[in-house]
Amino acid sequence: MPYINNPVPGAYQFFPLNQPAIGDRLEPKASDPKLFQPLTLRNVTFKNRILVPPMCMYSAKDGHVTDWHLVHLGGLASRGVGGICVEATAVVPEGRISPEDAGIWADSHIAPFRKVVDFSHAQGTKIGIQLAHAGRKASCHAPWVQDRAPKGTSYVAQKEENGWPDNVRGPSELAYHPKYPTPKGLSIKEIDDVVQAFIDGAHRSEAAGFDFIEIHAAHGYLIHEFLSPISNGRSDEYGGSFENRIRLLLRIATAARAAWPNKPLFVRISATEWVEGPEKEGNEWKQWGLEQSALLAQKLYEIGVDLLDVSTGGNSSHQKIPAGPGFQVPFAAEIRKRVPGLAVGAVGLITEAQQAENYLKEGKADVIFLGRELLRNPDWPLEAAKKLGVKLKAANQYERAWYKL
Numbered sequence: 204m205p206y207i208n209n210p211v212p213g214a215y216q217f218f219p220l221n222q223p224a225i226g227d228r229l230e231p232k233a234s235d236p237k238l239f240q241p242l243t244l245r246n247v248t249f250k251n252r253i254l255v256p257p258m259c260m261y262s263a264k265d266g267h268v269t270d271w272h273l274v275h276l277g278g279l280a281s282r283g284v285g286g287i288c289v290e291a292t293a294v295v296p297e298g299r300i301s302p303e304d305a306g307i308w309a310d311s312h313i314a315p316f317r318k319v320v321d322f323s324h325a326q327g328t329k330i331g332i333q334l335a336h337a338g339r340k341a342s343c344h345a346p347w348v349q350d351r352a353p354k355g356t357s358y359v360a361q362k363e364e365n366g367w368p369d370n371v372r373g374p375s376e377l378a379y380h381p382k383y384p385t386p387k388g389l390s391i392k393e394i395d396d397v398v399q400a401f402i403d404g405a406h407r408s409e410a411a412g413f414d415f416i417e418i419h420a421a422h423g424y425l426i427h428e429f430l431s432p433i434s435n436g437r438s439d440e441y442g443g444s445f446e447n448r449i450r451l452l453l454r455i456a457t458a459a460r461a462a463w464p465n466k467p468l469f470v471r472i473s474a475t476e477w478v479e480g481p482e483k484e485g486n487e488w489k490q491w492g493l494e495q496s497a498l499l500a501q502k503l504y505e506i507g508v509d510l511l512d513v514s515t516g517g518n519s520s521h522q523k524i525p526a527g528p529g530f531q532v533p534f535a536a537e538i539r540k541r542v543p544g545l546a547v548g549a550v551g552l553i554t555e556a557q558q559a560e561n562y563l564k565e566g567k568a569d570v571i572f573l574g575r576e577l578l579r580n581p582d583w584p585l586e587a588a589k590k591l592g593v594k595l596k597a598a599n600q601y602e603r604a605w606y607k608l
Contacts, residue, residue: 218325219325219599221281221326221598221599224327225281225282225326225327225328226283227250228593229594229596230594236593237560237563238251238252238571238587239591239595240252242569242570245465245509247329247415247466248329249286249329250285251284252569252570252571253559253570253583253587254548254572255284255287255573256288256548256550256572256573257289257417257419258578260290260305261304261345261346261347263305263306266296266306266309267311267315268312272289273318273322276330277319277322277323278581279581280322280326280328282582282583283584283585283588284573284584285329286331287331288331289316289331289333290304291304291305291333291335291337292304292305292306292333292334293306294306294307294334297367297371298335298338298341298400298425299342300337300341301344302365302366307332307404307407308404310410313410313411317410329415331413331416331467332413332416333419333471334401334405334416334419335425336397336400336425338386338423338427339371339372339373339377339384339385339425341371341372342360342367342370342384343359344359357382358382358383371384371386372386372387372389373388373434374389374425374436379423379434379519397455398451401418401455402458404416405459405462406462408463409463414466415467415468416466416467417469417512418468418469419471420452420470421473421512422517422518423473423516423519427472427473428518429448429449429451429452430449430472430495431490431518432448432490432491433476433490445495453503460506460507460508467509468510469511472512472514473514474492474513474514474515474534474538475491475516476518476519477519477522477523478490478521478522478523479521479523482495493538496538497541500538500545501545503545504545509546510548511538511546515531526551529549529553529558530552532551532562532567533567535548535549535550536549540566546569547569548571549562550572553571553572553573554576556586557590559571560591
């Protein structure tokens with residue numbers, strides 16, 4: 204039986220290959236549903252259009268991913284998804300959301316990631332990593348810690364809880380919420396250091412064997428904070444005008460493209476902030492929204508970004524999100540229409556196979572990101588294939604549970 208050998212020191216491991224790969228279509232036809240047709244982005248081919256978005260597990264140790272990540276992400280790889288994006292992974296220690304977040308700021312983080320990457324590859328699944336900086340939403344408790352805290356408790360993880368409340372950074376000294384840390388504004392030198400940290404993270408991601416990287420510019424974390432007038436109160440070249448507010452992301456994307464030339468580069472954005480009121484009044488932008496997202500998407504495409512992962516919200520505690528099936532898809536569809544050539548991913552309450560297939564057939568997206576639905580039902584790809592009339596290869600180890608269905 205063929206095996207994959209992990210060559211990284213300290214992470215020596217063999218993984219049995221599944222051949223054919225899990226999720227391969229048996230008896231493929233040109234008329235197969237688009238959800239199960241391959242997609243090639245910059246020399247990397249995803250076997251289908253079902254991708255796992257980054258979802259924080261709050262289960263790392265000093266930034267190092269653990270056996271939880273191997274089991275969790277490996278379980279998804281063994282169910283036939285086309286690609287996996289590892290959770291928001293901090294490029295600097297103070298860029299973590301919580302003390303338990305994953306990191307890529309040190310070479311010692313590479314080997315544990317390589318173990319997850321090799322297992323995913325053994326299942327025929329592509330895997331990438333989301334490079335992130337939490338900005339003003341850093342040094343916070345993991346969700347289940349906060350959920351068990353007395354009502355009214357601060358979200359801030361204090362020093363005795365391995366937090367760094369005095370070292371939280373953002374574009375300006377504007378807190379996300381009174382229960383969150385109040386950040387210190389980044390200096391120009393510190394902004395330069397952040398850009399370099401993303402470059403270093405890209406190089407370490409290459410060493411870990413990842414197939415793609417995604418820059419996290421959504422959900423109210425550092426880059427989104429710079430993009431939005433709500434959170435960016437700067438008066439220098441990184442604040443004020445649209446061109447200034449997008450400067451940090453464009454610098455990071457340009458540098459990441461240069462550091463990562465031969466594999467796909469994704470960017471995740473929040474296409475709207477769901478705050479009441481207009482995106483623009485007269486000549487003044489009031490919040491981040493679809494018009495600015497479309498303009499930004501064009502610039503990212505020109506830089507060489509391969510896919511825009513379109514989410515929403517997360518930057519204002521006053522947001523009012525009208526959540527419902529596919530509620531974020533219209534934003535992805537509009538950006539895809541305005542920037543031809545840029546691949547777009549749709550995410551958010553997509554739960555049914557025919558629903559996902561329709562979004563692709565109607566040209567609203569190129570890939571479907573399934574998050575919580577895959578947490579609820581990891582076998583979704585196999586079940587979706589059956590509903591859409593596709594014969595999909597199950598894992599060798601699980602095949603006896605599927606071949607008679």
